[in-house]
Amino acid sequence: MALSPVRLLAVFICVVCVARVSYHVAEASAGPVLVGAIVGVAALQLPISLSLGRRRLSVLLFLVQAVLNYLPLLVEADAWRAGGSGFVAASALLVVSGPSAWLIFGLIPVVEGVMAFALNPAPLFVYYAVVAPLNVGLLLYALSRLTELLNRVREERAELATRAREVERLRLRRHVQHQVESDVTAIEHLARRALRHGRAQTTRGDVSRAVAVARGALDRVRSLPHADVPVPVPARDHDARIARSATPILVATHVLFIGHSLFAFVADAEQGRGSAHVWHLAVLPVTFALQFWHLSAVHAGRRPRSLRWTLAAQAMTVYGPLAVGETSGLLVSGFFAGVVLLCAPARVSGPLCMAIFGIDAVDGWLGEGPFVGAYQFCTAVSTAIAVYGLTRLVGLITELRRTRAELVEVEALRERLRMGRDVHDLLGRGLTAIVLHGDLTLRLLDTDPGGATRHLERMTHAAQAALVDIAALSAPGRPLSLAAEVDSARAVLESAGAAVRVHAAPVAGPAEPVLAVVLREAVTNVLRHSTPHECLIEIAAEDGRVRLRVANDGAAPATGEPGTGLENLRARLTAIGGELTTTLTGNHFELLARTPVDHEDLTPAR
Numbered sequence: 001m002a003l004s005p006v007r008l009l010a011v012f013i014c015v016v017c018v019a020r021v022s023y024h025v026a027e028a029s030a031g032p033v034l035v036g037a038i039v040g041v042a043a044l045q046l047p048i049s050l051s052l053g054r055r056r057l058s059v060l061l062f063l064v065q066a067v068l069n070y071l072p073l074l075v076e077a078d079a080w081r082a083g084g085s086g087f088v089a090a091s092a093l094l095v096v097s098g099p100s101a102w103l104i105f106g107l108i109p110v111v112e113g114v115m116a117f118a119l120n121p122a123p124l125f126v127y128y129a130v131v132a133p134l135n136v137g138l139l140l141y142a143l144s145r146l147t148e149l150l151n152r153v154r155e156e157r158a159e160l161a162t163r164a165r166e167v168e169r170l171r172l173r174r175h176v177q178h179q180v181e182s183d184v185t186a187i188e189h190l191a192r193r194a195l196r197h198g199r200a201q202t203t204r205g206d207v208s209r210a211v212a213v214a215r216g217a218l219d220r221v222r223s224l225p226h227a228d229v230p231v232p233v234p235a236r237d238h239d240a241r242i243a244r245s246a247t248p249i250l251v252a253t254h255v256l257f258i259g260h261s262l263f264a265f266v267a268d269a270e271q272g273r274g275s276a277h278v279w280h281l282a283v284l285p286v287t288f289a290l291q292f293w294h295l296s297a298v299h300a301g302r303r304p305r306s307l308r309w310t311l312a313a314q315a316m317t318v319y320g321p322l323a324v325g326e327t328s329g330l331l332v333s334g335f336f337a338g339v340v341l342l343c344a345p346a347r348v349s350g351p352l353c354m355a356i357f358g359i360d361a362v363d364g365w366l367g368e369g370p371f372v373g374a375y376q377f378c379t380a381v382s383t384a385i386a387v388y389g390l391t392r393l394v395g396l397i398t399e400l401r402r403t404r405a406e407l408v409e410v411e412a413l414r415e416r417l418r419m420g421r422d423v424h425d426l427l428g429r430g431l432t433a434i435v436l437h438g439d440l441t442l443r444l445l446d447t448d449p450g451g452a453t454r455h456l457e458r459m460t461h462a463a464q465a466a467l468v469d470i471a472a473l474s475a476p477g478r479p480l481s482l483a484a485e486v487d488s489a490r491a492v493l494e495s496a497g498a499a500v501r502v503h504a505a506p507v508a509g510p511a512e513p514v515l516a517v518v519l520r521e522a523v524t525n526v527l528r529h530s531t532p533h534e535c536l537i538e539i540a541a542e543d544g545r546v547r548l549r550v551a552n553d554g555a556a557p558a559t560g561e562p563g564t565g566l567e568n569l570r571a572r573l574t575a576i577g578g579e580l581t582t583t584l585t586g587n588h589f590e591l592l593a594r595t596p597v598d599h600e601d602l603t604p605a606r
Contacts, residue, residue, distance in 0.1 A: 005147035005393060010046055012143060012385045013087075016136055017042035019378035020084050026371035027081060034072040038084070041069045045087045048094060049144035055095075062088075062095040081119075083112055083129040086136020093141040109133045131256045139386040142249045146393040180427060181470045183217035186210075187434055188463035195456055200445050207445075207456065211438035218431040250295070250390045254288060254335065283317040287332055290314040294339045298391055307343055314339065319359075327367075330360050334380035338387025357381055428565060429524035430466030433492055434459055436527050458495045480516035482507050482539070489523045489537060498532040498552070504539040511546045511595050514572060515539070518580070518593045521565045522550040530554045530589060541597060548593040555589035569593070 020038050044065040051058045069088045085108050092104040109130040116129030187210045194206035290310055297304035304310055318336050321328065337356045340349050360380045365373030437459035444452040465488075486504050493500045507515060519537070526532055531554040538549040570580045578595030 005143075005151070005389075006050065008385060008389045008393075009049055009143050009147050012140065012382055012389065013042050013045050013049075015378045015382045015385065016086070016140075019375050019382060022371045022375035022378060023084075024081060026369060026375060031072075031076040033075045037068050037072050041065050041087050044068070045091065045140070048091050049140070049147070058095045062091045065091055083116065083132035085109075085112055085133045086140060089133045089137025090140035090144065093137065094144055105137060108137070135253055135256055138249045139253060139382075139390070143386070143389050143393070146390065179220055180217050180423075181467065183213050183220075184431075184434075184463050184466045184470065187213050187217075188460060188467070191456055191460040191463060194441075195453070195460065200449070203452075203456070204442060204445055207438050207441050207459075210459070211435055211442070214431050214434040214438060218428070218435065250387070253386065254291065283320065284332075287314060287317040287336075290317065291332075291335055291339060294343055295387070295391055298342045299394065304343060311340070311343065327363050330363055330376070330380075333360055334383025335387055337380060337384035338391070341384060341388040342391055353384060357384075427466060427469055429492070429520050429527070430462055430469055432524050432527045433462040433495075434466065436496060437462060455495075462492075480513045480520070482512045482516040482519065485516040485519045486537060486539070489519055492523060493526065493532065493535050496527060496532065498526075498535045500535050500537065502537045504537065505541055507539060507541065507546055507597075509597060510576075511597055514576060514578070514595055515546060515548050515593065517572060518548055518569050518591075519550065521569050522548075522591045525565060525591070526550070526552050526589075529556050544597050545594050546597055549590065551588065551590040553588050555584060555587050558584050 017038060020042075021035055024034060024038070044061050048058055048061045048065065051061070066088050069085055089105050089108045092108070093101050095101075096104055112133055113126055113130040116126045119125075190206040190210040190213070194203040194210075197203060197206070290313055293310060294304050294307075294314070314336055318330070318333050333356050337353045340352050340356070343349075344352060357377050357380050361373040361377035363373070364376035437455040440455040441452045441459060444455065483504075483506070486502060490500045490502055526535060530552050532552040533554055535552040536549070538547075538551075540547050566580070566582065572578075573580050573593060573595055576595060578593065581592045583590050583592075
């Protein structure tokens with residue numbers, strides 16, 4: 001059976017309302033004012049139960065409901081029957097805060113009992129007048145409160161996801177800053193020291209160490225993220241509150257119905273029908289023992305052992321006395337139906353519960369008329385809903401509590417991947433440039449000291465730029481500038497000895513930061529996999545799309561699958577409706593990216 005807490009609550013309220021109307025009509029005591037009051041009180045209950053966050057509205061509705069509930073005493077006093085104030089009792093607990101709520105809740109059944117004793121001092125009548133508002137009030141309060149808590153837990157899932165992302169982002173930033181920033185700082189220090197010394201042997205040693213450190217940092221950037229540290233799951237108080245509220249109320253409801261059976265036996269004994277409930281009383285302990293056996297298993301999240309046999313045994317305790325003409329067992333048929341809903345498959349539980357409710361209706365109809373049949377039908381349905389709802393809602397919230405850990409881990413993993421992609425895209429080019437200029441410095445030290453010095457200076461500048469990029473990771477929300485990336489790409493490629501041609505149309509809007517990241521990674525690939533003599537950077541807008549083309553010669557032959565960088569770019573572009581293609585013809589490599597001019601900005605800013 002699919003669970004919708006609000007729908008479950010609404011059905012429970014409607015069924016109890018119909019049961020009350022049927023009861024009064026069967027007693028031939030229902031006037032138009034009384035029926036209107038019953039329906040009005042029920043109609044006000046749903047907004048009261050669902051308006052817990054709007055206190056002023058809830059208080060106003062509660063006051064109107066209380067007046068409407070007792071209005072028939074002034075207009076149709078003869079039609080009044082005690083025991084029908086369960087809605088007002090539930091509203092008192094939902095609306096009033098502190099000990100006053102339970103004080104008002106306790107006064108309602110006392111008032112009902114006093115009025116019942118004045119109308120009819122029979123023990124069973126008085127007991128029903130006291131128990132009915134207690135039962136309905138507690139059940140309705142629990143269903144309303146659990147629905148509220150369930151909605152709150154569902155809302156917290158979004159909060160938990162956001163918090164998990166933030167925790168993981170901070171952790172990875174600390175990782176990057178601690179590992180990569182210290183490496184780049186060491187590289188800059190070695191490069192500056194090599195520039196100061198000027199001796200070839202000392203310079204070679206410092207530059208070699210700097211290049212080794214840069215390669216290690218580049219490897220770490222490419223290997224991000226690390227998933228070896230668990231993310232803490234924030235605790236919530238609601239879970240304990242749910243268990244504390246639902247389970248005792250469910251137990252209390254069962255106990256009150258046991259008391260109803262005992263009082264019914266005493267009442268019949270006083271009328272000379274002492275043996276009428278003997279069979280029912282004899283099997284009642286077995287009925288409720290099996291009831292709690294099933295409910296405890298469901299509450300623990302497991303299937304009851306030997307379910308077919310235990311359900312059959314509970315059915316025998318409810319319907320077995322019918323063989324000797326005893327129908328008192330039907331008083332607890334609603335509890336049995338709740339167990340069926342919880343334990344049996346949907347294809348079985350639906351028809352079986354309709355049969356259970358139908359037997360109650362037929363028994364009432366044949367005994368005292370159609371309205372009594374409707375009353376017994378609705379009473380069984382409301383009891384089944386309460387048993388099912390309280391048990392299932394507690395189980396569902398417990399299940400949501402378990403999924404918090406999974407949700408946090410999934411969101412943390414997504415943030416690891418996103419952060420790893422950002423770190424790769426933002427720092428990859430700078431570290432690659434450091435390695436490139438370091439290698440060129442070592443190569444030219446003996447043959448071209450002036451050229452070596454120039455590359456060593458560029459290596460220092462690349463280290464400084466990398467430190468700026470690392471700092472940018474800690475300042476989210478600042479998007480990359482495509483124009484700045486074009487200028488930077490030209491400078492880096494020219495420093496690597498390539499002749500660079502740029503044809504760049506201005507691009508604004510959400511497409512700009514995406515293409516800036518694409519251009520940065522494209523230049524990184526040129527530096528890593530090519531010895532370029534010429535490079536072309538072209539940016540154009542046409543037909544509502546922006547095209548970025550980066551082409552270069554001197555490309556090395558393709559080896560295996562595309563690298564992480566290209567896969568990152570393809571993922572970024574796909575997420576916004578763009579596409580990425582690469583072609584290698586001889587030693588000529590071309591990267592072509594297309595993206596819509598306007599799209600939702602899904603690209604993480606640096």
